Each structure stands twice: as structure tokens, then as C-alpha cells.
Amino acid sequence: MREPTPWDRVFDLVISATGDTVYMVGIATLLAALGGIPLGIVLHMTSPTGLSPRRITHRVLGAVVDVGRSLPFVVLLVVLSAFTRALVQTTIGPTAVIVPLTVGAVPFVARLVESALREVNVAVVEAAITTGASRLRLVRSVLLREAGPALVAAIGVTAVTLIGYSAMAGVIGGGGLGDLAIRHGYQRNDERILLASVLVLGGLAWLTQLTSDFIARTIDRRRSALRV
Amino acid sequence: MITVENLTKSFPGKGDHVLALDGVSLSVPAGTVCGVVGPSGAGKSTLARCVALLERPDRGSIRVEGVDLVALRGRELRDARRRIGVVPQGDSLLRQRTAAGNVALPLESAGMAAPARRARVAELLDLVGLTNKAGSYPDQLSGGQRQRVAVARALAASPSVLLADEPTSALDPETTGSVLAVLDRVRSELGVTVLVVTHDMAVVRRICDDVAVLEAGRVVEHGKVLDLLTQPGSRITASLLPEVDQAGSTPREVGQYDVVAEVVLVGFAAVGALLPEAAHRHDVELAILGGGLTRLGETPVARFKIGINGERSERALSWLAERDAVIRRAPRDIGGLAA
Ligand SMILES: Nc1ncnc2c1ncn2[C@@H]1O[C@H](COP(=O)(O)OP(=O)(O)OP(=O)(O)O)[C@@H](O)[C@H]1O
Numbered sequence: 374m375r376e377p378t379p380w381d382r383v384f385d386l387v388i389s390a391t392g393d394t395v396y397m398v399g400i401a402t403l404l405a406a407l408g409g410i411p412l413g414i415v416l417h418m419t420s421p422t423g424l425s426p427r428r429i430t431h432r433v434l435g436a437v438v439d440v441g442r443s444l445p446f447v448v449l450l451v452v453l454s455a456f457t458r459a460l461v462q463t464t465i466g467p468t469a470v471i472v473p474l475t476v477g478a479v480p481f482v483a484r485l486v487e488s489a490l491r492e493v494n495v496a497v498v499e500a501a502i503t504t505g506a507s508r509l510r511l512v513r514s515v516l517l518r519e520a521g522p523a524l525v526a527a528i529g530v531t532a533v534t535l536i537g538y539s540a541m542a543g544v545i546g547g548g549g550l551g552d553l554a555i556r557h558g559y560q561r562n563d564e565r566i567l568l569a570s571v572l573v574l575g576g577l578a579w580l581t582q583l584t585s586d587f588i589a590r591t592i593d594r595r596r597s598a599l600r601v
Numbered sequence: 602m603i604t605v606e607n608l609t610k611s612f613p614g615k616g617d618h619v620l621a622l623d624g625v626s627l628s629v630p631a632g633t634v635c636g637v638v639g640p641s642g643a644g645k646s647t648l649a650r651c652v653a654l655l656e657r658p659d660r661g662s663i664r665v666e667g668v669d670l671v672a673l674r675g676r677e678l679r680d681a682r683r684r685i686g687v688v689p690q691g692d693s694l695l696r697q698r699t700a701a702g703n704v705a706l707p708l709e710s711a712g713m714a715a716p717a718r719r720a721r722v723a724e725l726l727d728l729v730g731l732t733n734k735a736g737s738y739p740d741q742l743s744g745g746q747r748q749r750v751a752v753a754r755a756l757a758a759s760p761s762v763l764l765a766d767e768p769t770s771a772l773d774p775e776t777t778g779s780v781l782a783v784l785d786r787v788r789s790e791l792g793v794t795v796l797v798v799t800h801d802m803a804v805v806r807r808i809c810d811d812v813a814v815l816e817a818g819r820v821v822e823h824g825k826v827l828d829l830l831t832q833p834g835s836r837i838t839a840s841l842l843p844e845v846d847q848a849g850s851t852p853r854e855v856g857q858y859d860v861v862a863e864v865v866l867v868g869f870a871a872v873g874a875l876l877p878e879a880a881h882r883h884d885v886e887l888a889i890l891g892g893g894l895t896r897l898g899e900t901p902v903a904r905f906k907i908g909i910n911g912e913r914s915e916r917a918l919s920w921l922a923e924r925d926a927v928i929r930r931a932p933r934d935i936g937g938l939a940a
């Protein structure tokens with residue numbers, strides 16, 4: 374039996390791993406939003422009930438997105454390693470993990486965005502159309518603004534999901550809290566590290582959800598939001 | 602001025618097509634209010650949506666101020682939409698924007714600069730009596746207030762034409778009054794031509810100059826409300842005028858009179874003085890057995906069931922008819938009036 378790792382050492386390890394996780398998930402969420410939101414908008418616009426119905430485009434994009442979404446993250450991690458190396462010159466560490474995280478999250482965000490936009494009341498959009506608004510204005514001032522709270526919630530859900538995925542990246546030495554929990558905690562049977570990293574991981578997910586709920590509620594002007 | 606000619610619109614349905622509009626022609630003179638009434642599914646909303654340029658008709662033309670709008674596309678279509686104010690059926694305000702923000706939307710579309718926009722929005726909110734609600738969100742407004750914001754939004758870009766689809770359908774009579782008052786001001790103060798779809802005859806009575814009855818996609822009746830009233834066989838007269846068969850006019854009582862008839866009187870003078878004068882001139886006893894008084898816009902209108910006793914009863918009745926009272930005789934032996 375080894376001596377248990379001293380708490381201050383546990384603390385240092387967890388802090389550093391938390392930084393890695395926040396970095397990976399933060400950047401991946403940002404990139405996924407940058408890619409997924411436009412993709413979701415296009416998916417919605419081209420749908421039969423959208424502002425510019427394009428059946429073929431919609432079908433093809435939808436198929437690509439669904440295939441992307443159905444690939445298990447662990448598979449992406451492996452399959453994308455060549456691509457990752459080409460992009461960031463390494464396949465291990467947090468920066469390398471951002472690549473598969475982003476690729477996995479873009480189609481996820483796209484579908485969430487599409488369904489958020491679909492929820493915007495058709496009568497409201499039509500009323501805006503009758504004001505002579507251009508398509509760009511309809512997207513920006515009507516669709517995105519009316520769906521704002523749902524979009525924030527979608528990004529929140531994505532971030533929480535990515536926290537989970539980033540932990541899986543520990544399996545291939547991706548760094549971050551999951552890596553710490555698996556390699557230091559589990560494989561070396563270090564209960565303190567295992568416990569601390571799992572707790573912080575859970576807390577991080579919880580905090581992320583709380584923040585996204587708060588922002589969604591703050592920007593929502595519907596009655597349910599005013600009742601707080 | 603709105604001119605709709607031979608408008609036809611069908612929707613693909615299960616098996617055969619649904620013919621929602623079947624050669625509708627309609628003309629609304631500038632500065633007047635035209636009501637479109639008819640049973641559910643008659644095609645009223647489809648007509649309104651075609652004129653609002655939300656739906657492309659299969660055939661026919663829609664001209665506003667003489668310009669045919671059916672064939673327009675792209676930028677021209679958007680510019681044309683700005684010249685037609687629309688109050689859609691149901692809730693249509695952006696829920697994430699304030700009342701002022703909603704009213705500003707058409708002005709943003711038109712590219713108006715922010716300071717001018719603010720001034721115009723204030724003006725419009727004043728017109729609909731909601732200056733103090735500028736910063737409220739739709740969910741903080743009552744149904745009637747929301748509808749008035751929708752009217753203000755529809756008017757923002759100074760359209761010459763306003764379309765309203767069931768603007769009062771979800772409102773109680775009092776709130777309906779506030780919305781109708783706004784529509785009335787729109788016509789009288791701004792000279793806007795208004796087309797209003799409604800199933801509520803109170804709307805027709807209060808603000809409509811003309812009315813069109815739509816049934817199964819066809820216009821079955823169209824004309825000035827006051828003209829239709831006096832036209833025999835008109836479908837809407839019955840629903841516009843007060844009921845005649847009320848308590849107190851039982852067949853037995855009706856049987857006491859030499860002549861029983863239903864009279865429709867239009868206008869202040871007729872409603873006020875015609876019946877007593879007829880009785881006086883012809884020396885007959887004239888009793889009102891039922892019916893009542895209402896108003897069409899500013900014009901008082903009455904429908905009464907009258908009973909006349911005396912030698913010159915028939916003369917009195919013809920005298921009334923000569924003075925433009927619309928008379929419908931009740932078959933004497935039945936004793937009651939056919940509805
Ligand atoms: N988008 C559509 N697709 C298919 N059928 C439609 C569509 N819109 C309307 N219709 C059909 O066209 C007919 C006319 O509908 P419309 O909505 O114009 O009726 P309405 O007179 O406004 O009725 P209501 O008083 O109930 O509002 C109906 O038979 C309806 O089912």
C-alpha cells in the first residue's frame with residue numbers, strides 16, 4: 374500500500390486538470406457554435422417549411438449531419454487522429470482533443486439549432502415577412518432573436534455534453550479531469566484523486582448548466598421568464 | 602384602393618385539390634372599410650393572405666393603387682409588402698421585443714435611421730393609445746393591447762392599405778370596441794383603405810362601409826352595408842339587424858291587428874319620426890310588436906315588427922314604403938312572421 378497523495382498535491386493536479394478541461398470544452402463549444410449555428414440555420418431555411426425551401430440541399434445536409442451525430446465519440450477520436458495531427462501537429466493533449474470534440478459537436482449543435490428555429494411561431498415570422506423584411510433581417514432580427522433562449526439552452530447542453538466527452542478523451546491521454554480520474558485515480562488506485570476529479574467534473578457540468586439556464590432566462594422576455 | 606380580380610387559389614389536398622378561392626373579384630374604394638364575412642373555411646383568410654402577398658394565387662390579379670402585385674418578386678415584392686399593412690389572424694408580435702420594438706420592425710426593414718424611427722414609433726403608439734406601454738413586452742400586454750400594437754406595426758411604414766384578419770376574434774366586446782375605434786381612426790384620420798376579415802357582425806356594424814360575403818371560395822354578395830340592408834333576400838341583413846321575434850309578440854297578440862309587417866328603417870329621420878307620422882296621417886293605431894334599434898357606423902337603423910289597426914292600415918303601409926322603409930308583410934292567417 375502506497376502513501377495516499379497529499380491533499381495539496383491533489384489540489385494542484387485537479388486545478389491544472391480543470392484548466393485543461395475548461396480550455397478544451399470552452400474552445401470546442403465556441404467552435405461548435407460557430408460551425409453549428411450557421412449549419413442549423415441553413416438546415417431550417419432549406420426545410421419544406423423554411424424561408425427558402427430546397428429539398429435536395431436539405432436532405433443531403435440532413436444526412437451528413439445525422440451520420441456525423443451518430444458516430445460514437447470514441448470512434449471520432451481514433452478516426453480523426455490523422456486529421457488532428459495535420460491540423461495541430463499532435464494527437465495527444467488538450468489541444469488535440471479539441472478537434473474531435475468540435476467535429477462531434479457541430480452536427481449536434483446544428484440539429485438543436487434547427488429545432489429551436491422550427492419552434493418559432495410561424496404567424497410571428499409571417500407577420501415579419503409582411504413588413505417587407507429581407508431574408509437576412511428575418512434570420513437575424515426574428516428567428517435568432519425569438520429563438521434566443523432556446524439557442525442559449527442548446528449551447529449549454531452542448532457544453533455539458535462536451536464536458537462528458539472530454540472526460541472520455543482521458544482514455545487516449547487527452548488531458549483534463551477525465552484523464553486525471555482515469556490515469557491517476559483509477560489505474561493507480563488513488564482514491565483521493567479519483568474522488569476529487571470526479572467531483573470537480575460533476576460540479577463543472579452543473580455550473581455550466583446553471584449558467585446557461587441563467588443566461589437563457591435573463592434574455593427571455595416571455596411571461597414564464599418574468600415570473601422568477 | 603384595392604382591386605381583386607378573378608382570384609383563384611387552390612391547395613394540394615388528399616386526392617383532389619382544395620379550391621379555397623374560386624374566382625373572387627372585389628373592389629375596395631380608397632379610404633373605405635370593407636368587411637369580409639362568411640362561414641369558417643369559406644376562404645376569408647386565404648383571400649387576406651393573398652392580398653398580403655403571403656400566398657401566391659393560381660390566377661387573377663391583385664392591384665393596390667393600380668399596381669398589379671401578383672407577379673412581383675425579390676426586392677420589388679418586399680417594397681410592395683411595405684405598402685400593405687397586415688394585422689394577421691392570431692398572436693403575431695415578436696415576444697422577445699417590446700411594443701415599441703415590434704412597431705419599429707417595418708421601419709427597420711425600410712432602412713429608416715434610428716432617431717426618425719423612434720419619433721415615428723412614438724407617433725404610432727400614440728395613435729393606438731399605448732404610449733405608456735412602449736416598453737412592455739407582448740406577454741405583459743392584454744389581448745386588446747397586443748392587437749393594437751399589431752395595428753400600429755401594420756401602419757408603421759405608412760401603407761395606403763390595411764388588412765386585418767379577425768382582429769377581434771379573441772376579444773371581449775369591450776376590448777373589441779377599443780380595437781375597432783383604432784381601426785375607425787385609421788380610416789378617418791389617415792385615409793387608409795381597410796379590408797377586415799371577421800365573423801363578428803358587430804365589426805361590420807361598427808366600422809364597415811362595404812361588406813362582401815364569401816361562401817365556398819366565391820363572393821355571393823358584395824355591396825354597401827346600407828344598400829344590402831334594404832335589399833330583399835340579402836343574406837346578411839338578418840344578422841346585421843335586431844331580432845324581431847321577441848317576447849311580447851305572441852301570435853295571439855299579432856292576431857289582433859289588421860296588418861302585421863316587418864319594417865326596416867334607415868337613417869336618423871326615418872327611425873325617429875316615420876312610424877308616428879304614418880299613424881298620425883292615416884289615423885291608424887300603430888303598435889311596435891318587436892324588434893329594435895341599432896347603429897351602422899353613425900347611421901341609426903331599426904327593424905321593427907309593427908301591427909296596424911284601422912281602415913287605412915294598408916294606405917299607411919304603402920306610405921311607409923314610399924318613404925324608403927323596407928316592408929315585409931306577414932301572412933295574415935299564420936299570424937307570425939316568417940324569419
Ligand atoms: N395552407 C393550406 N393548405 C391546405 N389547405 C388550406 C391551406 N390554407 C387554407 N386551406 C383550405 O382552404 C379553405 C379556406 O381556408 P381559410 O383559412 O381561408 O378559411 P377562413 O374563411 O379563413 O376560415 P375561418 O373563419 O375558420 O378562419 C379551407 O378549406 C382550408 O382547409
Ligand SMILES: [Mg+2]
Binds near residue numbers: 645646647690
Ligand atoms: Mg381565417
